[in-house]
Amino acid sequence: MEFNEKTTHREKIYQGQIIDVEVHDVELMNGDTSKRELVFHNGAVAVCAVTPNNEVVLVKQFRKPAEKPLLELPAGKLEKDEDREEAAKRELAEETGYQAQSLEWVTDMYGSPGFSNERLxxxxxxxxxxxxxxxDEDEFLELHTFSIDKIREMLQNGEFEDAKTIIGLQHLLLNYNHSK
Incomplete structure (x- = not known):
């Protein structure tokens, strides 16, 4: 079976600085039709950074969609045609002050592929x-660092609610040599 939906009509609903929203009429694999509400985004990057003191760098910021502050990995959106690794270094420096000498790729992911093309x-x-x-001038952040043992405890207690942060920290716990 070929998994595909053919777009027969598209309507641009909103064009913003960060996202665009469209509604697509699609023909389904069985010949029926449906509508899809889609959010288009340039993509984003996040960095799980460990300091020379063996502490994990996180930022706390208010997230309007969640209506509360969240503790997250430093992250940010890509500018148009920006290199992902360079964007990750830029975001880490902007949000935390830490300059990455090198980065190791962990994963690419879609956070909500049911409605958004954002690849992080x-x-x-x-x-x-x-x-x-x-x-950025409209970004209010608080820098936090935690020991790896504290991160493990916080993950086990469900203290993180952001998917990219949970994935990045789980990768850290599974793959990082904690005795450095």
Missing amino acids: TIYFTDQVEEGDMHP
């Missing part, structure tokens, strides 16, 4: 140097 790339680094934060 997660990186890992334990090669960072401390510097000064310089977040």
Whole structure:
């Protein structure tokens, strides 16, 4: 069976600075028709960074869709045609002040492929140097660092609600040599 839906009509509903929204009429594999509400996004990156003191770098910020602050991996959206690894280094530096000397690719993922094409790339680094934060002018962040043991405890207690953060931290616990 070929898995495909043919778009027969599309209507642009909204064109924004971060997302575009369209409604598509599609022909299903069985010949029936349906509507799909789609969100288009340039993509994003996140970095799971471990300091020379063996602490994990996280940021706390208010997230309007969740209506509360969340503790997350440093992350951000891609500019048009921006290299993912360079964007990850940029976002880490802007949000935390830490400069990544190198990054290791962890995974690419779709957070909500039922309605959005946003592809997020997660990186890992334990090669960072401390510097000064310089977040975007509309971005209010609080820098936090936690021991790896504390991260394990927080994950077990369900203290993280953000998918990219949970995935990045689980990767850390499964793959990082904690005795460095």
